Amino acid sequence: MKKLLSILFHPVLLLIVGLVLMAGAIWIAGPLVSFARSYPLESRTARYMAIGCVALVVILRRIWVAWRARRTQAALSAGLAAHREAPRAAAAPSPGDTEVATLSKRFDEALAVLREARITASGKKPGWRDWVTLSGRQYLYQLPWYMFIGAPGAGKTTALIHSGLRFPLAERFGTDKIRGVGGTRNCDWWFTDDAVLIDTAGRYTTHESDRDADQAAWQGFLALLKKTRPRQPINGVLMTLAVPDLIAAMPASVEEMASTLRARMRELMQAFGTRFPVYVLVTKTDLLAGFTEFFADMSKEERGQVFGFTFPYDPKRPLTESEFGARVDAELDALEARLVARLPERLNAETGLAQRAAIVGFPQQFAALKPALAEALRATFVQSKHDDIPLVRGVYFTSGTQEGTPIDRVMGSLARAFGVERGVQPPRPASGRSYFIERLLTQIVFAEQGLAGSNLRWSRRRHLWRLSAYAAIAAVTACVLALWGTSYLRNRTYVASVDQAAQTAKQAVAGTSAAGTSLVALLPLLSAVRQLASTRQVDAARPPLSMQWGLWQGAKLDAAASDAYERLLTDLFLPKLAARIEEQARSANPANPGYAYEALKAYLMLNQPEHQDPDALKTWIVTDWDRSLPREVGNEQRAALAGHLDALLARGVVHPNLPFDERLVAHLRTMLAASTLAQRVYGRVKQQGVGANYPEFTVAHAGGPNASLVFVRASGMPLTRGVPGLYSFDGYHKAFLSAVDQVAVQLAAEEPWVLGIRDQSGLPRGDPAATQRLTEDVRLLYLQDYARIWNDFLNDIRIVHADSLAQSAQIARILSAPDSPLAMLAKAASRETTLATRPENETTVVDKANDKISAAREQLLKIIGGPDPTQIAPVAPGTRLESIVDDRFAGLRALVTSPGAGQPAPITQTLALINDVYANLSATDEALQQKTAPPPSDAPAKLRSQAARLPEPIRTALLDLGSQGAAQTQQARRVNLSADLKESIASFCDRALKGRYPFNPNSARDVLPEDFGALFAPGGKFDDFFQKNLAPDVDVSAKPWAFRKSDSSATQISPAGLAQFERAATIRSVFFRAGGKTPALALQFKPLEMDPTILSFTLDVDGQVLTYAHGPQIATAIQWPGTRGSGRVSVQLSPPPGSGASDLVFEGPWALFRMFDRLDIQPTDQPERFIATFDVEGRKARFEVTANSVENPFRLADLRAFSCPERL
CATH class of the missing domain: 1.10.287 (Helix Hairpins)
Known part of the structure; x- marks a missing residue:
């Protein structure tokens, strides 16, 4: 099976x-x-x-x-060969060089074996099945490599020889090749079915022979390993500890051995850069007394089992130092307990007394070994702060061959304790049996070959890929059947969904009419029918893979949906378009002939298939949508409309099923007949966006980076907007001139059917002379617009408003700089308005027309022979049409053009004058800041004078600069004057006059005559300030005073401020006619009549007495103030009034004025005379008073209205 x-x-x-x-x-x-x-x-x-x-x-x-x-x-062999052949230094070889060379030679020999002996895991040479099979076999160099390290004589080689492993090279290469390549002096290579084992010389571990040479050889050996297998130099390390070294050695020796082994482990990890498992083999266990007798009953199978313990593998949580020591002690105790548990069985099976004694003592011998072994393990694998601890997998006891003298440590201790001579057991012959090695290597060490470094993940991934390949082959059939079933079920659901959507669309179509539905309202229906074959889950254009596999029904449904969609476009969408185009044609008016022409053209294209141009028709319709559709119609809806339009026009010629209105066409043609062909050509050129690819001429670009600091548009337009590219030098020469010919030809081809022109003799069709005339007419219209647009643009440029004199000076500095924005703008504008100069290597339309005419004349002469009877003359240059623009801006061109070689352009002088203005403004600003008089300069006057003779935009710029500078100067000076006024006059005036009589008639406090004189006397504060600061600019002959209207007027103060100085002058002329420093008046009192009840009237003005007793009416002179200086005025009547008061008394320096305030004063026909009536309790005395001024000092309006000026 x-x-x-x-x-x-x-x-x-x-x-x-x-x-x-x-x-x-x-x-x-x-x-x-x-x-x-x-x-x-x-x-x-x-x-x-x-x-x-x-x-x-x-x-x-x-x-x-x-x-x-x-x-x-091959790369492996080449790398080793290169390492061996690397040039050495010319100096004497260092210690270890010979060892490294020997090791390199051993590597070469090993690789020779590898090349000749590729074996599989079964030990056979790979055949054809091995490279056909996807699983494959491993070549020998891909087998795991393990390294034996340990002290000399630790039993490493013996353990390998008696390991029970199979060496497949024995039959092919002999016993030496089985054992390895090289001697034990360097290293042995062991090739097994499962791994390559490298048995290193013990001196590489202890460095006891020649420390420098051994160290160099060891490092060279590690370098060779890493170079040989850079991804994974070794799969693990087998560390050997010999029982004699543990039993016989002193604690210091054990510590030294552990330190040596730990150093080798650290060097391995540092050299290979990876973490690998370490298996500790306690060799020569048979030298423990009683070992052979204790395990003598074991069969070969039992001797192959593992005697030792393995640590749990947890890469995320390695054992700590304390856990490691506790685990070692526990495992060793467990092994000892296992040995003790086996004692009864062995004692029952053994009858010899010596053998039974040896068996009983073996657990004690093992227990005596535990402390030294545990200490060696702790010292070797102790954790360090600077080094990673190796991955210790376990500790295992082995015996390769039972020879030598057993060590009875227990009996030795007893002999030393009781002072008896210790017995020495005789040496035993070699038995040739191995204990506890085979399964240790095959089932533990080799089974964990993937623990080194990252090889575990790689192996797992490789295993998963292999299993996936097998599973994929097995699952192909099942997948195909599953895909077909899924495709069938999904296609059935899909067809049902499309059928339901078709029924819904059918009902919607039945309830929709072309006349009562807008285009936007048609969108949902059109989109639904267009996408009828697509559902929410399925896109008919990109069906999911699960619905294909030969069962996809979307292609058939999509074809049916496309047919229904095309019928909807014809029955609903096209009539709406046709109605809109007819509506546009009916709304055309003579004010916009270009629109009327295009509307007529679109109407005719839609109704006359022979003239239909899909691109032109689409452009007209989409443009109308952009202008007429409500804002609520979003971009997605507009894009959907354009998509439906594309689908409609893609079918070819379309024709709406609507009546054609001949009367509408005739009306539009009659309307368009009022405009010339040149106007229509020019309008078409502008509509096509000719010259749009050329940038606008803007102040921001032409004036350079500082343009925004000095210029502004009067219209409020930004500096980044300017003249369109069509009306530029390049736009004219490189775009407009070539477009005129094309548009003329196009309109000449269109107008016969658009305008219904039957007599086409007037059209420039193939006639160069007629084409030239049409072109010149269009150019005339264009150049007139060109001149107007540029004139408006230049007149719109202004200087930025300056808020201070310093800013005006800054503007002047920028304008007069070497990179003056004004000069740059003027030069750039001059280039754009000088059209007579053509670009290099470019012919004009006139030249082209002449060439065509010459060619036509020559062809005609060839046909008719002889001289040309019509004498077709070339187009005369005459006056160029470009002069319409060039002459308009000739002044600007002359300003920026050098009059001769080596001579500067006139604008240089203008910039120099602006620089003078800058210097003047800067000096003025500095002087005003220091509150000194500005230096005199005629630069502003020269600037304004020259500006009147300059073209735009220079003229306005200079005038703005001059006016702003003057205004800022006036403002700055006004501020300074206000400060001076406050400091020299206002403060004192406020203290001397405010709230005092006579300026406040109700005040009991009087103005001191000295203070009054200090303010109003000739040379006083008001007079002095006025003469120094305001007199040159004020016209005192005007009433009221006003500033002279002169360019030299540098100061403007408020009318209220100037009025106070005028009132001060009036006060000075009235009160200081004699020129003194204190106010004075000369009056004459002449009695006119007196009440009969008054017998005598006496007026005493500061000692000046006037007495009247109904006698002669003689005038009496009165001086104010009087000579006595008492400041007292009294009026005495005789007899006294009934109240008992004898007289009226007024005190103070202004007592006379206070008296006149009590009197009734009536003017006469002479301003210097007035009638003063004294009224004391109904008894009256009238006097004629004559002042020494035509201004009545006692009713002086300027005196009452005067207030101290605080600012100008």
């Missing part, structure tokens, strides 16, 4: 069965498989090729695996 199962599941048979099943599936199901509505495996040839491809892939893969293995082996 086992043999039958091995045959049925043999990899070769499974591979053949899989290939046959795959070939059958391709042959049977291939014709049913469709892709993009085609059946690629329908023909027999295609199926043969598919089957051959599958078989070829399997064979090629196997060949590739074999080739890769051979290439790896």
Whole structure:
């Protein structure tokens, strides 16, 4: 049964069965498989090729695996050869060089064996089945490699010889090749069915022979291993500890041995860069007294079992130092307990007294070994902060051959304790039997070959791939059947869903009419029918793979849905388009002939199939949608409309089933007849976006990086917007001129059927002269627009508004700099407005027309012979049309053009003048900041004068700069003057006058005459400030005062501020006519009449007495202030009034004015005279008072209205 199962599941048979099943599936199901509505495996040839491809892939893969293995082996040999042949230094060889050379030679010999002896896991040479089978066999160099390390004489070689392993090279290469290549002085190579074992010399471990040479040889050996197998140098290490070394050695020797072994482990891990398992073999266990007798009853099978213990494998949580020691002690105790448990059985089976004594003592001998062994293990595998501990897998006791003298440590201890002579057992002959080795290597060590490094993951992945390959071959048939079943079920559900959607669409179509539904409202229905063959789960254009496999029904349903969709486009969508185009044609008006022409053209194209242009028709319809559809219609809906339009036009010529309106066509043709062909050509050129590929001419680009600092558009447009590219130098020469010819030809071809022109003699069809005339007419329209657009653009450029004098100076500095934005803008604008200069290597339309005319004349002469009777003359250059633009901007061109070689352009002088203005503004700003007088300069006046003679945009820029500079200067000076005013006048004035009489008539406090004089006297504070700062700019002859309207006027203050200085001047002229420093008045009092009840009237003004007693009316002179300086004025009547008051008394320096405030004053026809009436309790006395000024000082309005100015 086992043999039958091995045959049925043999990899070769499974591979053949899989290939046959795959070939059958391709042959049977291939014709049913469709892709993009085609059946690629329908023909027999295609199926043969598919089957051959599958078989070829399997064979090629196997060949590739074999080739890769051979290439790896060749690379391995080459690497070792290169290492051996590497040049050595010219100096004397260092210690160990000879050893390394010997080891390298041994590697070469080993590789020679590898090349000649490729074996499989069964020990046979690989045959044809091994490279055909997907599972394959392992070449010898791919077997796991294990290294033996240990002290000399530790029994490493003996353990291998008596391990019971099978050496497949024995028959082919002899016993030496079985044992290995090389002597024990260096290393032995052991080739088994399961692994390659490397037995290193013990001196490589202890370095006891020649430390330097052994160290160099050891490092060289590790380098050779790593170079040989860089991915995984070794799969594990077998560390040997001999029982004699543990029993006979002192604790210090055990510590030294452990330290040596730990150093070798560290060097291995550092050299190989990987972590590998370590198996500790306690060899020569047979030298424990009683070992042979204790295990003498074991058969060969029993001797092959494992005697020792294995640590649990947990890479995520290795054993700690304490756990490791506890585990070792526990396992050793367990082994001892096992030995003790076997004692009864062995004692019963043995009858000899000596043998029974040896058996009884063996567990004690083992127990005596435990402390030394445990200490050696702890010292060897103790954890370090700087080094990773090796992956210790277990400790195992072995015996290769039973020879030598057993060591009785127990009897030795007793002899030493009782002081008796210790007996020595005789040496034993070799028995040739091995204990506890075979299964240890085959079932534990070799079974864990994947623990080294990352090999475990690689092995698992390889195993999974192998199992996947077998499973895939076995599952192909089941998968095909499952796919067919799934495809059938899903296609049945899909057809039902499409049928339901078709019924819903049918009902929607029945309730929709072309007349009452908008285009946007039609979108859901059109989209639903267009995608009828697609459902939410299935896209008919990209069906899922599970619905194919020859059963896909979407192609048939999609064809039916496409037919229904095309009928909807014709019955619903096209009539709506036709109605809209007719509506556009009816809405055309003469104000927009270009629109009327295109609307008529679209209407005719839709109704006259012979003139239909799908691209032009689509452009017109989509443009209308962009303009007419509501904003609520989103981009997705617009894109959907365009998609339906494309589908409609893709069918070819379309024709709506609507009546053709001849009267509408005639009306539009009559309307368009009012516009010339040149106008229509020019309009078409603009509609086509000619010149749009050329950038706009903008101030931001032409003026350089500083343009935004000095320029602004008066219209509010940004500097990044300017003249369209069509109206640029390149736009004219490189776009417009060539487009005119094309559009002219196009319109000449269209107009006969668009405008219904039967007499086509006036059209430039094949007539160069007529084409030239049309072109010139179009150019004339274009150049007129060109000049207008540029003129408006240049006139729109202004200087930015400056908020301060410093900013105005900064603007002037930028404008006058070497990279002046003004000069750059002017030069760039001059180039764009100089169209007479053509680009290099480019002919004009006139040149082309002349060439065509010359060619036509020559052809005509050849036909009729003789001279040309029509005398067709070439187009005369005459005055170029470009002069329309060039002449308009000749001033700008002259400004930036050098008048001669080596001479600067006139704009250089303008920039120099701007630089002078900059210097003036800077000096003025500095002077005003220091509150000094600005330096005189005529630069602003020169700037304004020259600006009037310059073209735009220079003129406006300079005028703006001058006016802003002047305004900023005035503003800055006004601020300084206000500060000076506040410091020199306002503060004192406020303290001296505010709230005092006579400026406040109700105040009891008087203004001191000295303070009054300090403010208002000639040379006083107001007079001095006015003369120094304002007098040159103020017209004092005007009433009220006003600033002179002169360019030199540098200061403008508020009217209220100037009015206070005018009032101060009036006060000065009234109160300081004599020129003193204190106010003074000269008055004359002349009595006119007095009440009869008054016998005597006496007026005393500071000692100046006027007495009137109904006598002669003689005028009396009164001076104010009086000479006595008492500041007292009194009025006395005789007899006194009835109240008993004898007189009226007024005190203070302004007592006279206070008195006049009590009087009734009436003006006369002479302004310097007035009538003052004294009224004391109804008794009156009238006097005529004559002042020394036409301004009445006692009713002086400027005195009452005056207030201290705080700012200008």
